Amino acid sequence: MPEGPELHLASLYVNKMCAGVVFTGPVRKSEVSKNPDVPFTCEAYRITATSRGKEVKLTLTPMKSDDPKERVKAGQADQPMDIVIRFGMSGYFRFTTEDELPKHAHLRFYSKETPCRVLSFVDARRFGSWQPNGTWQSDRGPCIMFEYKSFREKVVSHLSDRAFDKPICEVLLNQKYFNGIGNYLRAEILFRLNIPPFVPARTVLEGLESEDLCENEKPVKNETTDTKTSDGAKQKRVKGETGDLLRLCHTVPLEVVNLGGKGYDPQKTDYSDFKAWLQCYCVDGMKSIGDHNGRTMWFKGDPGPMAPKDSKSPKAKKRAKKEDGHDYYTDKKKVASKRSESTSKKKQESVTKIPKKEKKGCPKEAGTKRRKAVKSREVTEPQHEKRSTARKRKSSSAEPTAGPQRRRGRVTRQNSK
DNA sequence: CGTCCACGTCTAC
DNA sequence: TAGACCTGGACGG
Structure with a gap:
């Protein structure tokens, strides 16, 4: 779901579904994704989103802890992290229970509830991308x-x-x-x-x-x-x-x-x-x-x-890769249009x-x-x-x-x- | 079964 | 200005 309106609706979806939800642990990435790992982990944090054009920014905000020292020792975040996401041709967010994870859920955030729920960035074609500690793309x-x-x-x-x-x-x-x-x-x-x-x-x-x-x-x-x-x-x-x-x-x-x-x-x-x-x-x-x-x-x-x-x-791209050298017969299809007329x-x-x-x-x-x-x-x-x-x-x-x-x-x- | 098509960028010759 | 990058649905045979 990729144009501006869909990205914005996605940010509204995240804010609505995650309102009041406490997330915990590390952010997880699917094995197959080539996007960067998101180096964030926290015992308790919240998630909010905003959109700008064709990008969505998720903000992960650590909740106050009674014991900052413990937190630091455990390597937990104490500062918010922004993740800027582009949806490619097929990206979208979904908030489900853990056992209903959608296929192609490439980036996941786990809630602290007991039947835990997961906010997933789903992207079948994987044209989407994200940047941890990201900012709105500068040339947009x-x-x-x-x-x-x-x-x-x-x-x-x-x-x-x-x-x-x-x-x-x-x-x-x-x-x-x-x-x-x-x-x-x-x-x-x-x-x-x-x-x-x-x-x-x-x-x-x-x-x-x-x-x-x-x-x-x-x-x-x-x-x-x-x-x-x-x-x-x-x-x-x-x-x-x-x-x-x-x-x-x-x-x-x-x-x-x-x-x-x-x-x-x-x-x-x-x-x-x-x-x-x-x-x-x-x-x-x-x-x-x-x-x-x-x-x-x-x-x-x-x-x-x-x-x-x-x-x-x-x-008209990939043409058989067989071997035969002669096959610059490669394209045709919609060239069907008549050639008639011409100038004038x-x-x-x-x-x-x-x-x-x-x-x-x-x-x-x-x-x-x-x-x-x-x-x-x-x-x-x-x-x-x-x-x-x-x-x-x-x-x-x-x-x-x-x-x-x-x-x-x-x-x-x-x-x- | 195979071909074509899809809301988008990216980088490489 | 071509490909590359991907999966999957709709069709055609």
Whole structure:
């Protein structure tokens, strides 16, 4: 469960489950983990957590002891220790009894209770990592959810950085500026504003103010914001009910936090609320192509000018290792797209592939009905906005029109040229 | 059974 | 800009 919202929900989970619980002894690591040992042991300590972007920090705090001398002799901690954890693609926390330890529980903290319980950092793929006595990774930027002001200022004041030469969808994954945004969030955010994913990032971001004028506005109605029609330059007309791109990098993740559940976690029972929340990522009827790093970008409509010509894919990798020298036959697969057209106008359509049957890789609803999207046409019709919670769930089964609609329009494609 | 795909970094040619 | 690093679920044959 890896994007900002999931990491934050994980920290809330730890604080809730471990409130009042006393832990004891050494912190234990699985045999198979290549991460460092955590040199901490204490007769009695507590655990609390905080999150920042895509990292969680656990703080182990020794409880007061009547006999400091004894403690020191026993090699016990008397000072708190912070452990900074990154979740990789599959990390999460679980608090269980000792005999219910989840498979892949790579870092464990034991409680002092008698049927003892264990707080585990579970990580099936082991892409996650931790650092004892750690600090927030220095090259990661401010948290998009809880350090919004500095996050925004940092982006706006660094637009000349070459990092912004790339397509906006790829820049959104750059943790130096967007700490907490991941693959599903970038799709949902760009979708809400109808921004083509492969448009140069700087083009989309320049003109945004370092201060979010939206912040102190009420529910903000159709605040249409003027536009200093005064010839040249940018006209700020941002804002609307939604806000600009940077603001959505803050509010959209918070929506997931407010869903409660566990965010992206197909195995979870309350995963359906999250699935119902998704409007674009893995949604039927949406398009998807691999970006320049081989990550799947989900979107609707125009891919934008910087879309990969020949959708790359780090797939097509390991080819038989038999022996035969000749096998530079290695890749093919999605190169299936026609080659037609060619120069002149960049008509896409060859790059975008619409899900034929079921998209692999996107978790199906276990047991329940799948989410159907408006396959026929894209809804342009204003629906009744009804924000609020996604408590409904269920959303009637056979509803063919339960999908994502709600186009807000107003793209604000500024830029000069 | 085998292939493809997955919420993310990392480092090496 | 490729791989490497991993496990496991969904599909296809």
